[in-house]
Amino acid sequence: DVKVTQSSRYLVKRTGEKVFLECVQDMDHENMFWYRQDPGLGLRLIYFSYDVKMKEKGDIPEGYSVSREKKERFSLILESASTNQTSMYLCASTPLGYGRAWEQYFGPGTRLTVT
Amino acid sequence: DAKTTQPPSMDCAEGRAANLPCNHSTISGNEYVYWYRQIHSQGPQYIIHGLKNNETNEMASLIITEDRKSSTLILPHATLRDTAVYYCIARAYNNNDMRFGAGTRLTVKP
Numbered sequence: 001d002v003k004v005t006q007s008s009r010y011l012v013k014r015t016g017e018k019v020f021l022e023c024v025q026d027m028d029h030e031n032m033f034w035y036r037q038d039p040g041l042g043l044r045l046i047y048f049s050y051d052v053k054m055k056e057k058g059d060i061p062e063g064y065s066v067s068r069e070k071k072e073r074f075s076l077i078l079e080s081a082s083t084n085q086t087s088m089y090l091c092a093s094t095p096l097g098y099g100r101a102w103e104q105y106f107g108p109g110t111r112l113t114v115t
Numbered sequence: 116d117a118k119t120t121q122p123p124s125m126d127c128a129e130g131r132a133a134n135l136p137c138n139h140s141t142i143s144g145n146e147y148v149y150w151y152r153q154i155h156s157q158g159p160q161y162i163i164h165g166l167k168n169n170e171t172n173e174m175a176s177l178i179i180t181e182d183r184k185s186s187t188l189i190l191p192h193a194t195l196r197d198t199a200v201y202y203c204i205a206r207a208y209n210n211n212d213m214r215f216g217a218g219t220r221l222t223v224k225p
Contacts, residue, residue: 004158031211040123042202042217043159050211059214090158096211104213106158 003027004107006091012113019078021110023091029105030096032074034058034066036087037109043090049074050096081114088112116212117142117205121219127197129225133190137203140184145207148179150188151215152199159202159215162188193223 007022023032033048035058045058049068063085067075074093078085091107120138127133139148147166151159163170163177165186170177176189190197202218 031213033213035215040217042200043153043215045212045214048212056212092158092213094211094213102161102164104159104161109158 003105004091004093006089006107006110008110009108010111010113012115013078013081014115015082017078017081017114019081019112019114021076021078021089021091021112023074023076023093023107024072025074025093025105026072027093027095027105028071029093030071031094032068033092033094034064034074034076035090035092036060036085037090038087046076081112083114086112086114116207116210116214117146119203119205119216121201121203121216123217124220124222126222126224127190127193129195129223130192133193133197133221133223135188135190135201135203135219135221136185137188138185139203139205142183142205143207145209146205147208148177148183148186149204149206150175150177151202151204152197153202153218154196154199162201193221195223195225197221198223 004025034046035043047066065077089110094104149164150162153159179186200218202215
C-alpha cells in the first residue's frame with residue numbers, strides 16, 4: 001500500500017552542509033510537490049514539478065533547488081543548510097488532470113534539524 | 116489562485132456542529148473552493164470541494180454564498196478526532212499547482 005515515501009523521517013545536519021531529501025511515488029503521478037511546515041505558518045510550497053525535468057517555484061524557493069530526473073522521484077536540495085531551514089518537509093504527488101485534488105497523496109514527512 | 120482568509124483558531128464542543136468560515140472575496144469564476152484538513156504532522160487529507168452549489172459528503176458539508184465570496188465548512192457532529200488544522204483553498208480546476216495557507220486550528224473539546 002506504499003504510495004509516497006521519503007528517504008528519512010528524521011535528519012540532523014550541520015550548518016553549511018549540502019542536504020538531499022528524496023521523495024518517491026509509485027502511482028505514476030505527473031505532479032510532485034515539496035512543502036515545508038512550521039508552527040503557525042501552515043504548509044508552504046517550495047517547488048513543484050509537473051513533468052520529468054520540469055520544475056516551478058512555489059512561494060518560498062530561496063535556499064532550495066530540486067531535481068526530477070525520473071517520473072517517480074523528486075528531490076529537494078539544500079545547497080548550504082542554514083538553521084532557518086529547520087522544519088518538517090512534506091512531499092506530495094497528484095495525477096495530471098482537471099481538479100483531481102482529492103487524489104493528492106503525501107509522504108510521512110522528514111523532520112530536518114540544522115545545527 | 117485567489118487568496119483565502121481563515122481565522123487562526125476555533126473551538127467546538129464534542130457532538131456539536133463545527134462551522135469553519137473562509138473568505139475568498141477575490142475568487143474568479145473558474146475557481147473551486149477546496150477544503151483539506153491536517154491531523155498532527157500527517158499530510159493534509161481532502162475533505163470536500165465545490166464551485167457554487169452547496170455540497171455534502173460523508174465527511175462534511177460545504178456552504179458557498181451566492182456571491183461566492185465566502186464559504187463555510189460544516190462538520191455536523193464534531194468528535195475529538197476532528198481536532199486538526201483545516202485549510203480552505205480557492206483553485207482553478209485545471210491548475211495543477213496546490214498551495215495551502217495557515218489554515219484554522221480546530222480544537223474539539225469534550
